[in-house]
Amino acid sequence: MLYIGCHTAASGGNGVGVTAVREGPSGELTKVAEIELTSPSWLTRHPTAPVLYAAAEPAGEIATIDLDSFAVLDTVASGGADPCHLAITADQRFLLCANYSSGSMAVFGLAADGRIVDRTALVTHEGGGPVADRQEAAHVHMAVPAGTPQGTLVAAVDLGTDEIRTYRLSGTGELEPLAVSAMPPGTGPRQLVRRPGTDLAYVAGELAGTLVTVREGPAGTFTTVGVEPATAAPHGAGPNYVAHLEISGERLYVSNRGPDCVTEFDLAATTPVAVADHPCGAFPRHFSIVDGVCHVAAQRDDAIVSFPLGGGEPTRFATGTPTCVIPG
Structure with missing residues (x-):
């Protein structure tokens, strides 16, 4: 199963909400169910409970979807404007939410059945960067949890301030500031x-069209060790809005909006080496790699484009303005 989120009319898209599809033996995707929801731009599957969380971007809400009935169980306010990313801590006790427009990050407690219990913390960033139209204020784009000997740490990736701000997450869901790591000015970090x-990590530089390699040490502190173009070949005129990162084995994959490709990097050296640009449809906002196949949310092609990483013909599944596609 794959689950697809989209932009609906509220965000200028033509999608419906969340769509469940099944992959057939020859790679074709078939719709199984669909639920109406306002612009669910990011989806996160609970690791054990049969629920899915959706960031309803323009509504400023998080919806919890029961996967057995494929119906919305409930919705809660995200704590800020335009939620764009959700993540679950390894102990499954907390859900993290990045709110883009308000530059904030919220923490929510989770029950054993996956339901959201309450909001336990909210932090709001301040600042900006040199790209006037995109870095006029803080814009938290991702919250990345990690378990360490010091406890759970959460790295908030801030596109607006060119920073990664790390917090210590307490057992009661509170956030304590730990470190602030600066990225090169104008990077516009989107994901980590x-x-x-x-001790290496990689940052998607959305505004600069770059892939930034960082070294982590001590835990939660990131130092830049290399900056590379996010594509293998020059893509010509126009910006490259780098979007999503995913590691599969000894390869790193990066989606590039503008060049409209998923670029494959070899991780043999300290800094990644680009080896191939895979065409994947227009404006690839997000993708997931499942069993050697890359499923791409080609937002401006109204399609999920799926291609085998080892070579072969791509397939297409028509769906309105997809923004996120995850395995179930």
Whole structure:
């Protein structure tokens, strides 16, 4: 199963809400169910409970969806404007929410059945950056939890301030500031992904069209060690709005909006080396890699474009303004 979020009319899109699809033996996708929801731009599946969380962006809400009945169980206010990312801590006790327009990050307690219990913390960033039209204020774009010997740490990736601000998450869900790590000015950091088994991590530079390699040490503090173009080949005129990162084995994959490709990087060296640009439809906002197949939310093509990483013909599933596609 795959679950697809989209932009609906409230965000200028033509999607319906959340769509559940099943992948067939030859790779084709077939719609199983659909639920109406206002612009669910990000989806997160609970690791054990049969629920899915959706960030309803323009409504400023988080919806909890029961996967057995495929119906909304409840909704809660996200704590800020335009929620754009959700993540669950490893102990499954808390849900983290990044609120883009208000530059804030919220923490919510979770019950054993996956329901949201209450909001336990809310932090709001201040500041800006050199890109006047996008960095006029703080814009938290992602919250990344990690378990460490010092407890759970949460890295808030702030596109507006060119920073990664790390907090210690207490057992009661409160946030304590721990570290602030500056990215190169104008980077517009959108996402961060750690490389397992190493002290390296990678940052999507949405505004600069770059991939930033950082080294973490001590835990929660990130130092830049390299900056690379986010595509293998020059893409010509126009900006590259780098979007999503995912690691699969010894490869890192990056979606590029503008060049409209998913770029594959070799991770053999300290800094990644781009080896291929995979065409994937227009404006690839998000993708998921499942069993060697990359499923891409081609937002401006109204399609999920799926291509085998080892080579082969892509397939397309028509769906309105997709923004997120995750495995279930």
